[in-house]
Amino acid sequence: MNEETEEAIEVAKQxxxxxTDRLERANRERTQESRLSEELVALITAMEAAFADGRTxxxxxxxxxxAVLLLDRSGTWTREAAEFALAGSDEDVLRWIEADRxxxxxxxxxxxxxxxxxxxxxxxxxxxxxxxxxxxxxxxxTFLEEGAVxxxxxxxxxxxxxxxxxxxxxxxxxRAAEAALTDGxxxxxxxxxxxxxxxxxxxxxxxxxxxxxxxxxPYVQAAAKVxxxxxxxxxxxxxxxxxxxxxxxxxxxxTHISAIRAAIARAAKTAQDALEDAARASEAAxxxxxxxxxxxxxxxxxxxxxxDAKASAEEARQNAExxxxxxxxAARSAQTAANxxxAARRASSVARDAANRAVRSxxxxxxxALDAQRSATVARQAKLAAGKSFxxxxxxxxxxxxxxxxxxxxxxxxxxxxxxxxxxxxxxxxPDGAESCLTPFGDPIEHRNNTNPWELGxxxxxxxxxxxxxxxxxxxxxxLYREHSHTQGVLxxxxxxxxxxxxxxxxxTYMNDYMLSGFDGAGKYMTDYGTLxxxxxxxxxxxxxxxxxxxxxxxIRENADGSVTWRYTAYNExxxxxxxxxxxxxxxxxxxxxxxxxxxxxxxxxxxxxxxxQVIEFDxxxxx
Numbered sequence: 001m002n003e004e005t006e007e008a009i010e011v012a013k014q015x016x017x018x019x020t021d022r023l024e025r026a027n028r029e030r031t032q033e034s035r036l037s038e039e040l041v042a043l044i045t046a047m048e049a050a051f052a053d054g055r056t057x058x059x060x061x062x063x064x065x066x067a068v069l070l071l072d073r074s075g076t077w078t079r080e081a082a083e084f085a086l087a088g089s090d091e092d093v094l095r096w097i098e099a100d101r102x103x104x105x106x107x108x109x110x111x112x113x114x115x116x117x118x119x120x121x122x123x124x125x126x127x128x129x130x131x132x133x134x135x136x137x138x139x140x141x142t143f144l145e146e147g148a149v150x151x152x153x154x155x156x157x158x159x160x161x162x163x164x165x166x167x168x169x170x171x172x173x174x175r176a177a178e179a180a181l182t183d184g185x186x187x188x189x190x191x192x193x194x195x196x197x198x199x200x201x202x203x204x205x206x207x208x209x210x211x212x213x214x215x216x217x218p219y220v221q222a223a224a225k226v227x228x229x230x231x232x233x234x235x236x237x238x239x240x241x242x243x244x245x246x247x248x249x250x251x252x253x254x255t256h257i258s259a260i261r262a263a264i265a266r267a268a269k270t271a272q273d274a275l276e277d278a279a280r281a282s283e284a285a286x287x288x289x290x291x292x293x294x295x296x297x298x299x300x301x302x303x304x305x306x307x308d309a310k311a312s313a314e315e316a317r318q319n320a321e322x323x324x325x326x327x328x329x330a331a332r333s334a335q336t337a338a339n340x341x342x343a344a345r346r347a348s349s350v351a352r353d354a355a356n357r358a359v360r361s362x363x364x365x366x367x368x369a370l371d372a373q374r375s376a377t378v379a380r381q382a383k384l385a386a387g388k389s390f391x392x393x394x395x396x397x398x399x400x401x402x403x404x405x406x407x408x409x410x411x412x413x414x415x416x417x418x419x420x421x422x423x424x425x426x427x428x429x430x431p432d433g434a435e436s437c438l439t440p441f442g443d444p445i446e447h448r449n450n451t452n453p454w455e456l457g458x459x460x461x462x463x464x465x466x467x468x469x470x471x472x473x474x475x476x477x478x479x480l481y482r483e484h485s486h487t488q489g490v491l492x493x494x495x496x497x498x499x500x501x502x503x504x505x506x507x508x509t510y511m512n513d514y515m516l517s518g519f520d521g522a523g524k525y526m527t528d529y530g531t532l533x534x535x536x537x538x539x540x541x542x543x544x545x546x547x548x549x550x551x552x553x554x555x556i557r558e559n560a561d562g563s564v565t566w567r568y569t570a571y572n573e574x575x576x577x578x579x580x581x582x583x584x585x586x587x588x589x590x591x592x593x594x595x596x597x598x599x600x601x602x603x604x605x606x607x608x609x610x611x612x613x614q615v616i617e618f619d620x621x622x623x624x
Contacts, residue, residue: 012230019231040069051097056090063093075108077405080373084397088380091390092397100398106137107405110412113140116148117416127151129416135409153186156193170204173197202232205239212243219246372404449475453541456614460574463608473618481542481570481616486514490568494553495622499564509554514570516548546572546614562624570616576602576609 047062067082081104085096110132117128127150131143160177163169169177180192212224223246227238379400383393449471451459456477459465471477481487490512498504549572557565577597604610 009226009229012226012234015231015234016229019233040066043069047097051094056094059097060090060093063097067093067096075105076111077104077107077372080104080370081401084373084376088394088397089390091394092380095391095394095398100401103398103402103405106140107408109137109140109144110409113143114412114416116144120148121152121155123155124148124151125416129413132409132413132416149190150186153189156186156189157181157184159193160189170201170208172200172203172207176200201236205235208239209235216243217247222246372401372408375400375404448472449477452476453480453545456545456574456612460612461608463606463610465612467611468613468615471614471616477542478616478618480540481546482618484540484543486543487568490551490553491566491620491622494566499555499623504555504564506555506558509552512551512553514543514546514549514551545574546570548572556619559621563621564623565619565621567619568617570614572614573611574614575611 043062043066047059047066050056050059050062064086067086070078070082071086078101081096081100085093085100113128113132117125117132120128127147128143131140131147134140160181163177164174164181176192176196180188180196183189206228209224209228212220213228216224220243223238223242227235376397380393380397383396384390388396449469451465451469451471456469471481493512494504494510498510504510549570552569552571554567554569555564556567559565
């Protein structure tokens, strides 16, 4: 283990060096950004002064320089306007200086406000929506500069209070949190949660890892050495989750050693008992021969061996108790590790939900900005084709851009209101451990999994392949699944019974499982499994493989034409119990608690016939 630890330490040191390099590079980039910002401000000031004084040549020159700097450093709308000006005439640049740059900046502020609503709590989202509804650039800017932090104050206070109530919160984090709570201002709470907490967590992690170097078992100590040499993420991961896995390994190791020692002690006791019995027999024989001295000698030996046997029995008992305690500690460590992993999954799911919203918001802004550029280009070209001046063409382009911006503002307000009603909780309505199959951009996966139902069945039978598989909208398995009458029925049901009646809520997840239980399910059972008799030439092999499975429908977006986009998510666990269900009785609680539980226990969690999961996920637009 020492050699492996040393190798891991070298890898950890390399990761720390890479982290240091990244931080130094980021600092250099920030310095460069600051220098460029100063240069940009100077150029904008100079071009506006030249424009105001009528020095159009100088204004155009400074304007083009400023526009170039904005291409890689600004918001979507500002960048689009700068690109348009640089691609146009001097009159387009002058128009950009006079109006388009400011209009684009104001729209970027609006889009940033909408994006804030997409990733924030309900209070912040409502404040963002209220600012957008004013359509006042000053109010929107004030929200970004002050209002968002103020609106988040109560939520941040709750988060800090919850953190302080958690016994696992470290000393440094607790000290910083108490200071923020004592201050009580929105700014102090925000600064702690989003700036100071990270440094405090790192400080606590170092203390905790150093403590484990002394108090932990050999595997925990080795892992702590590695983590302390590694980067921030490695240390956080060790303290947050993996330390419990290493503790379980230590306890398993201790259990094994104690069990072996107990077995040796029991064997020693057995040997001592045999020696005592032999000595007692020799004593009896000596007494029978009237050999008093010899009998006394054998009696003494018997008493000694009896004492040794008693000591061995006590040692065996103590080692057995140690083994039991180590096994219990291993179980606790395993449960702690499982809890930590579940908490990490929940946090990851919430973060992914927020990231998905942010990406969708950015995509919407980019789409409108592209439309604005196209509209402005068409308007300018139309004026020039009609023989109008470059100045008139530039003015027409601005008017066309403003029309698109007005539509973008309406969309931003609509999205902010929607996001204020739908909490970011990462919930999918699926069982714990069932992961959603989304890309980092919030879309169902595409072109990724070509596994067919036969291959899924073989993977389960042999225990080969991944334990969990996801299928997205363009995968063949999903296409086959969508053809089944139940899938079609689910879509029709939610369109007619939920969407058209207005009973649904955006972001709320609804259930409509596919069940083969009861007498109603017997017919479906025969139909689905009858497909196997024809080698899949009839019926639907996707449903044949899945059998009973969970189905969730979540409305995620209301569209301008009155339609609604829903996310369809199906989850299934394939195990030996579900594969051996007979019709009707096989779907009762009695069967699950007796026969099903028995066969699951026999098969176990690994190898052939062990549990595997599948998730099918796609977006579908219903209506209007």
